[in-house]
Amino acid sequence: MSAETWKFAPAYELPHWPFVAPPDLGAGERIRYPVVIAGGGLAGLTLACDLALRGVRAVVLDEDDTVGVKGASSRGICYAQKSLEIFDRLGIYERIRAKGITWSVGRTFSGNDEVYTFNLQDESASQQPPFINLQQFYLEWFLVDRINELDATDLRWKSRVTKVENEADAVVVEVETPAGRYALEADWFIDATGANSRIREAMGLEVNPSRSTDRWCITDVRFKTPFPTQRWTWVDAPFNEGRAVWQHLMADDVWRLDYQMAEDCDPEAISRPEVAGERLRAQLGADVEFEFVWIGPYQYRDHLLETFRVGRTLFIGDSAHVVSPFGARGGNNGIQDAANLGWKLALVLAGEAGDDLLDSYHAERHPAAVENLTVCRRTARFLAPRSRAEHRIRRAVCTLARRHEFARRLANTGRMAQANAYPPSPWAKAGARSVQNVAFDGTTLMHCLAGGTRFLGLAFGADAAALVRLDELAALFPIDFRRVDAADALAAHLGGAAGTVVIVRPDAYVAATLPEATPDAVAAAMRDALGMDERARLAAVA
Amino acid sequence: MSAGNGPVMRTDANMADPDGFYEAWVAAHEGLSDEESNDLDARLVLLLANQVGDPRVLLACIAEAREQGRRRP
Numbered sequence: 001m002s003a004e005t006w007k008f009a010p011a012y013e014l015p016h017w018p019f020v021a022p023p024d025l026g027a028g029e030r031i032r033y034p035v036v037i038a039g040g041g042l043a044g045l046t047l048a049c050d051l052a053l054r055g056v057r058a059v060v061l062d063e064d065d066t067v068g069v070k071g072a073s074s075r076g077i078c079y080a081q082k083s084l085e086i087f088d089r090l091g092i093y094e095r096i097r098a099k100g101i102t103w104s105v106g107r108t109f110s111g112n113d114e115v116y117t118f119n120l121q122d123e124s125a126s127q128q129p130p131f132i133n134l135q136q137f138y139l140e141w142f143l144v145d146r147i148n149e150l151d152a153t154d155l156r157w158k159s160r161v162t163k164v165e166n167e168a169d170a171v172v173v174e175v176e177t178p179a180g181r182y183a184l185e186a187d188w189f190i191d192a193t194g195a196n197s198r199i200r201e202a203m204g205l206e207v208n209p210s211r212s213t214d215r216w217c218i219t220d221v222r223f224k225t226p227f228p229t230q231r232w233t234w235v236d237a238p239f240n241e242g243r244a245v246w247q248h249l250m251a252d253d254v255w256r257l258d259y260q261m262a263e264d265c266d267p268e269a270i271s272r273p274e275v276a277g278e279r280l281r282a283q284l285g286a287d288v289e290f291e292f293v294w295i296g297p298y299q300y301r302d303h304l305l306e307t308f309r310v311g312r313t314l315f316i317g318d319s320a321h322v323v324s325p326f327g328a329r330g331g332n333n334g335i336q337d338a339a340n341l342g343w344k345l346a347l348v349l350a351g352e353a354g355d356d357l358l359d360s361y362h363a364e365r366h367p368a369a370v371e372n373l374t375v376c377r378r379t380a381r382f383l384a385p386r387s388r389a390e391h392r393i394r395r396a397v398c399t400l401a402r403r404h405e406f407a408r409r410l411a412n413t414g415r416m417a418q419a420n421a422y423p424p425s426p427w428a429k430a431g432a433r434s435v436q437n438v439a440f441d442g443t444t445l446m447h448c449l450a451g452g453t454r455f456l457g458l459a460f461g462a463d464a465a466a467l468v469r470l471d472e473l474a475a476l477f478p479i480d481f482r483r484v485d486a487a488d489a490l491a492a493h494l495g496g497a498a499g500t501v502v503i504v505r506p507d508a509y510v511a512a513t514l515p516e517a518t519p520d521a522v523a524a525a526m527r528d529a530l531g532m533d534e535r536a537r538l539a540a541v542a
Numbered sequence: 543m544s545a546g547n548g549p550v551m552r553t554d555a556n557m558a559d560p561d562g563f564y565e566a567w568v569a570a571h572e573g574l575s576d577e578e579s580n581d582l583d584a585r586l587v588l589l590l591a592n593q594v595g596d597p598r599v600l601l602a603c604i605a606e607a608r609e610q611g612r613r614r615p
Contacts, residue, residue: 388576
């Protein structure tokens with residue numbers, strides 16, 4: 001053993017926001033609010049910010065007064081293009097880009113050989129890169145700053161939800177604060193309190209959890225090196241006793257090094273600085289000077305809530321779904337839950353859609369969660385073979401992958417988060433797929449979607465007369481039309497031939513693609529997207 | 543090699559759902575002893591070989607599997 005002494009970086013100084021006694025304390029009767037969000041993590045803050053920009057003043061209840069869960073400890077680090085596009089619309093993208101690490105190349109090694117490489121930029125037409133790495137607490141911090149700047153959200157710190165009652169026409173929420181307890185009423189209540197949600201548990205909702213036997217040890221370390229800003233993974237690293245390793249750069253020269261450990265290891269022993277330090281020396285060599293930022297052993301787990309809407313309560317983020325960390329499908333999907341729900345809540349509250357539009361949140365985000373769970377479980381299985389036979393199979397893949405393209409497709413160190421496509425539903429009869437933030441006509445798609453809660457009708461190659469007829473629909477439905485040249489890059493991205501109208505939802509998903517579109521066809525598609533015909537059908541059945 | 547038609551054996555990506563195949567293959571081995579697993583893989587090779595049919599392709603695959611095993615594991 002070396003006699004090296006191990007240095008720790010000074011702790012991050014996180015912001016704290018003051019508790020302010022709300023008007024509910026001491027009010028004679030319960031005050032009613034349109035939206036109350038429990039939990040100020042990624043999903044809850046994204047939803048609050050999204051709603052603020054849509055003119056909906058949400059109450060956010062957070063039991064803490066800062067960001068991050070264990071202070072500045074490790075949590076999510078990889079933010080995917082769809083999330084970055086959402087943050088562009090919310091107005092914090094530039095801050096994320098300036099602070100974070102932009103990357104698109106992932107390389108996978110087996111032993112000392114490279115077996116697989118991907119460059120996600122190849123498939124990108126967006127203004128945002130495929131990924132930016134950033135410590136999660138920074139992202140939450142930027143969201144809080146933005147929410148405070150917009151001054152259109154009631155952000156309540158040190159406010160813990162103690163009880164939730166689902167009533168027919170309201171949700172009653174009891175809150176504990178340093179200045180006493182109170183109860184409030186919500187038209188819509190959002191549980192964004194995370195994986196261990198007591199709100200979900202108190203409602204008796206089952207999530208079918210499972211916990212891995214696979215063990216890892218995160219080691220966040222600060223050092224300067226010419227390592228490229230790429231995602232490097234080893235299936236079986238020679239410097240980690242033939243087990244997997246992750247290497248990723250975050251902000252402030254902090255590297256996330258994540259080591260797979262033996263299943264029967266002692267988590268306390270393997271996370272001691274001297275033991276973690278020896279692992280680092282094996283990887284980095286003797287000369288690299290580093291300091292620890294965080295060392296934390298973990299097992300991953302997953303769970304899935306069966307229904308994301310229970311009456312007037314909706315579940316977003318980890319409260320609804322948890323997956324293993326491979327592929328960055330956790331936090332990114334909490335952010336996407338929020339973006340899926342925000343515009344729907346805004347339209348329902350404005351009376352522009354019936355409340356059954358909120359059923360489409362479950363109809364879209366639950367299948368997305370199922371898909372993410374499947375994808376992440378496959379990666380976890382590849383990384384942690386359970387028998388000699390599984391080791392043989394994986395060894396065969398890695399051996400052939402060194403030479404053959406087909407085998408590279410089987411090497412699975414994570415299928416990176418993408419905007420999940422949604423299956424056909426009453427609200428999107430052909431399903432719905434995400435549109436990237438393409439630049440066109442001196443603007444961008446996200447810029448067009450940033451004001452209010454309006455759909456965007458892209459009329460490819462439409463003449464002036466056709467546009468006038470379409471514009472008449474703008475008085476009947478929340479949609480604005482825009483002529484786009486059929487030769488534009490956006491047309492290529494969306495398959496928009498001349499005469500086609502593509503209807504883009506406020507969350508930048510395509511609601512419908514209508515070739516040779518007539519105003520009647522566009523109106524029918526809008527009725528679908530807002531659930532108007534579905535509402536009529538349900539009324540008829542009732 | 544076939545006459546003028548490039549390599550006999552396909553090594554480009556030809557599986558529609560590689561991750562799904564891997565998952566199913568691994569799942570098929572669950573609960574088996576190591577010998578039973580080896581036997582399963584042998585049966586699987588036979589079944590897949592019958593899908594391929596062409597003896598030139600089969601011999602090329604056998605040769606390549608053998609060749610790659612000569613490298614270090």
